[in-house]
Amino acid sequence: MEDFPWLSVLIALPLLGALIVGLLPRGGDELVKRVALGVSLVVAVVAGVMASQFDTGGARFQFDETYWWIKQFGVHWAVGVDGVALTLVLLSVVLVPLVILASWNDADRSGGVDVPARRSVKTYFVLILALESMMIGVFAATDVFLFYVFFEAMLIPVYFIIGSYGGAQRSYAAVKFLLYSLFGGLIMLVAVIWLYPLSAKPASEGGLGQGTFLFSELSKLNIDPTTAKWLFVGFFIAFAIKAPMVPVHTWLPDAAGQSPAGALVLIVGVLDKVGTYGMLRFCLELFPGAANWATPVVLTLAVISIIYGAVLAIGQVDLKRLVAYTSISHFGFIVLGIFAMTSQGQSGAALYMVNHGFSTGALFLIVGFMIVRRRSARVDAYGGVQKEAPRLAGMFLVAGLSGLSLPGLAPFVSEFLVLTGTFTRYKVPALIATTGIILAAIYILWMYQRTMGGPPTEKVKGMADLSTREVWAVGPIIALIVVMGFFPQPVLNVINPSVEQTLSRVDKKDPAPTGNVAEIGARP
Known part of the structure; x- marks a missing residue:
């Protein structure tokens, strides 16, 4: 099945599923949920079969497909994954069915639990x-250019999920x-368009002789240092806004406070990784000199x-x-790991993207379950939950x-790995970063302590523990957190070859160990 278009099929399947869900008869909300869950599970299985064929010792980009899309402008439908992209694709397809399971009733009571939704249950799962x-x-x-199209297209379902199924604000x-997001995307669009005439220049002027947006070709450009810095x-x-980094982070707390918990898992657990993935893939490899120039500021x-x-989280x-x-x-x-420009730092950063998706995903799901029960997201609305709902408290602790x-x-x-690198x-x-720990x-x-510890308050007495559905939604994530904590090497084996390519592109090698090795070895 070497010629099978795995990635195109993976992209098309959820869209086909969304179309099927959209065509289901009105009023059949339970059927809508089951079909959406079934589609997401099929996507996860297909992605798993594809991933099983990934060769860590083979070509960097695998399952690649390249077809003309807009030939006049050098735009291709070009897809392929290296180790980093593959792990993030797998993160996405693993989280979606769990989010659907956890969000089974989110659309029924969106708008702050008791406020009716402005759109149907069907629309919610179509958007997911x-x-x-x-x-x-x-x-x-x-x-x-195709990356930019997907980068901007993601905004549409997220906007409607927050705006139609979120809280009071x-x-x-x-x-x-x-x-x-549009502000960052507009700036990136200017940079993307700028790449086309640069690639169209003759080879004698640092170009490729033909306009193109293919990553593999653009990475060969010899761009003027000043131009590269602007690009x-x-x-x-755009990536710093998406990530989000200070000082362009303020959209995230507001979006988090108003989004349904299930959808929030995808926004923070996956979508925000597009920012850090873009830095690792495009900022470093397309503009290596400029990346080295910007490293101290970043x-x-x-x-x-x-x-x-961390400080604001405390308050x-x-x-x-x-x-x-x-x-x-x-x-x-x-x-920090990406711009440390070391193999340990970048491998740790790529692994952190996956681990953060699972860790934060589990937290948001459990917080969502708590909010459903208490009708409040305030910390002081809880206390002593572990006595009333031990399964919920145990998973929240992990x-x-x-x-x-x-x-x-x-x-x-x-x-x-990030701190060591x-x-x-x-x-x-x-x-300084170590103080964050x-x-x-x-x-x-x-x-x-404030939510789970101590004797149960009057507010939480009689609070229901996790249902079977909720355990199945968050349990697999908890299991992955534990398994990857003890055995991360298989994921690192997939990631490391891509990191080595990135370091080679920015012309960086790991610093040599300090000290006289021979002298240390001779000590008694």
């Missing part, structure tokens, strides 16, 4: 499936999300994001906003401990 297609497409695209949050900035701003912003996000009184600020801190670690990177849980490995080249940023322990343990 459409979003899945866009997520797969954006990670699989190997044509920069959903319209404000949806518009703010859209404006921030880098155009791409980086590392500074990353460290600020780590500390700022939050809303559970969803609290978890959102922890994500800003975690994304700071990911960006998800929370993974958020503070406890050894034995998945995020620890990635955070350790950064320290070998940039000691001061690594040391201490702050993480504060906001996670304090959140758990």
Whole structure:
């Protein structure tokens, strides 16, 4: 099945599923949910079969397809995945069925649990499936213009999910999300278009002799250093907004506070990874000289994001906003690893993208279950939950401990690699970033103590524990967090070859060990 169009099929299946769901008769909400879940499971199975054929020792981009799309402008339908893209595609297809299962009743009571939805249950699941297609497409695209199309197309389902199924201030949050994203996308569009005439220049002038947007061809361009810096900035701003990084992060807490918990798992767990994935793939490999030039500033912003996000998380009184600020801190670690320009740092950053998706996904799902029961997202609306709902409290504890990177849980490995890889080249940023670990322990343990610890308050007495459906929604994520905490090597084996290619492109090698090795070995 070497010639089978795996990625095109993966992109098309959720869209086909969305069309089928949209054509189902009105009033059959239970059928809509079952069909949506079935489609997402089929997509996950197909992705798993494809992934089983990925050769870690083979070509960098595999399952690649290239067809003309808009020939006059050099645009191709070009898809393919390397190790990093493959793991993010798998993250997407694993989370979607779990989100659908967890969101079984979200559309029935959207608008803040008791406020009726402005759209149907059918529309909600159509949007989820459409979003899945866009997520797969954006990670699989190997044509920069096609990547941009998917990058912007993702905004549509997310905007309608927040604006129609969110909380009381959903319209404000949806518009703010859209404006921030469109602003970044517009800047990136200018940079994308700028690439076309550069590639059309003759080879003697650093071009390719023909206009193209293929990533494999654009990476061969010899771009003037000043031009490359402007192009880098155009791409980086769009990705920094998507990530999100300080100071262009403010859309996320508002979107998190108003979004349905299930959809929020995809927004923070997957969509935001497009920003860090774009930095690793496009900013570094298309503009390596400019990336080296911008590294001190980016590392500074990353460290600020780590500390700022953690400090603000400590002071939050809303559970969803609290978890959102922890994500800003975690994304700071990911960006730090990417721009450390070491194999450990970048491998850790790529692994962190996956681990953060699972860790934060579990937290948001459990917080969503709590909100359904108590009709409130405020921290002070809870207390002593572990006595009333021990399964919920136990899973919340594991998800929370993974958020503070406890050894034995998945995020620890990635955070350790990021800090170790950064320290070998940039000691001061690594040391400052390490304080984020201490702050993480504060906001996670304090959140758990205030909501789960102590005797049950009157507010939570009689609170129902997790149902079988809810256990099946969050249980697999908890299992993955534990398994990857003890055995991350299979994922690293997939990621590492791509990281080596990126480091080669930016002309960086890991720093040599310091000290006299021979002398150390001779000591008694």
